[in-house]
Amino acid sequence: MSTTTDTRARTGAPVAGGRRRLGPASLALRQGRLEIRQFLRSRESVVFTLGFPVIMILIFASIFSGQIAPGVNYTQYFITGMIATGLMTVSFQNLGIWIPVERDRGVLKRFRGTPMPKWVYFAGKIIMVIVIGTFGTALLVAISAGLFDLRLPTDAGHWLTFGWVAVLGVTACTLCGIAISSLARTARSGSAVVTPVALVLQFISGVFFVFTDLPPWMRQVAAIFPLKWMCQGLRAVFLPESFGAREPAGSFELGRVALVLAAWCVIGLVICLLTFRWTTRRDG
Template sequence: MTTTTAHPAPAAPLAPPGAFSLGRRRVAIELKSFFRDRNSAVWNFALPMLLMIIFGSVFGGQTLGPTGITFAQYFVAGMIASGVLYTSFQNLAIAIPMERDDGTLKRIQGTPMPKVSYFIGKIGLVFVAYAAQVTLLILIGVAFYGIELPSGSQWFTFAWASVLGLVSCTLLGIAFSVVPKNAKGASAVVSPIVLVLQFTSGVFFLFQNLPTWMQQFASLFPLKWLTQAMRSVFLPESAAALEVTGSFELAKCAAVLIAWTIGGLVLSLVFFRWNKRGEN
């Protein structure tokens, strides 16, 4: 009588991690890379705070009309919106050309990792950096410039304005990263654009006091609408009188930011390149 020995069935091969799982790992890698470059990390966080302190010290005591709101309070709301632009558009439009020049993007393209995981990592970096930066800006605003924390529906407005602003500016930063010819020139191309948008969008000056053509120019871009939404969050309702239309126009702010999110996605899909110019 012969006996047969039962052999266990071979274990099924482990499924490779999905795009989202790899994307979460990319977030950790992006954060480590960001904070290892101490000069860049410190400058990203320090610049908005330095501007807030300088402008707040020089013009902070000025009262804006009969509202009782000081320029410092108006300016803090604009700088919180600018924090979105710094951590997303400016950061990515400068960092991605550097990764393209040093071959990082080419190496990533040659791996089996889903390409979307790379972008999940960038978006995760932007959200974490913004959360840290906006916390610091709010603390300074509350401690020194009389800003009050949002309450009730203002928190909801802050949430959707932050998310739409971050996503739209992140996508635009990814798309714009093809404009600099090389990594060395990226900062020289991107930083002036950010400054122009700040000056025309009511960050450094009262928006209603700007020339009409400048107001119309700024209205084409997301920062103007983001600053307007943030003013509704951090300023009292009486501050609506300082807007051109006498209203914060939150529905219009949301519509414009959604439109730029869609437009940024299309632009990034069409124009983003993994390789340097002239390479296949």
């Protein structure tokens, strides 16, 4: 009886005793808290999602310290790329790996069989991405500013740019992560499908290397995907205005950054709607 009552309360159905029905916001927040708890209970996810960018900054900052432009050293450049990578990891990579696990274990099948609206599942994932992504980004910025002299913006305009680049970037990567999750046939294949894609994008998008030092064909391929534009937008926030001249177009092209990231939000949503599966192929 208690299980039935709780299910009715969560789905907004009337329950005995005059218990208040949960609205859409309450359902989403409850699912979000569940997703966050599940994430934190997975040591592998916590270490990889939050620890990997920090470890990479510590390693690369210790190895490379020279200047790549007047007033800009390699560490400052690399940090902006790792902030973008951290956002991609918690959204694209995390969802692309864990959704196939939940599908293979039957979690999605059982969820679809409950009265809970399907959108609540995705709302929970989005809330988890926002919370963990915000914490991870704040951690990276704090460590970079405290240990490696990352110059924090001093005006509202740059922080506003940081905000919309992060929001559009995370939205695009979240939708792409949900979309690519359908390619994995089993729980074990999720990591094999997603991780190589994420690593290749990091190498060709100006995270580990100065973007303009890469071969032209590699830059053209990177320009198709969101990570390159996330890195470019964040460089406009944390690097001097003069560094814009080192970009391929001679400026940070913030208008184009917004356009490409917004386009990927639409593309990712369409692919999700067309390809997302609640069951494995063997279940039909």
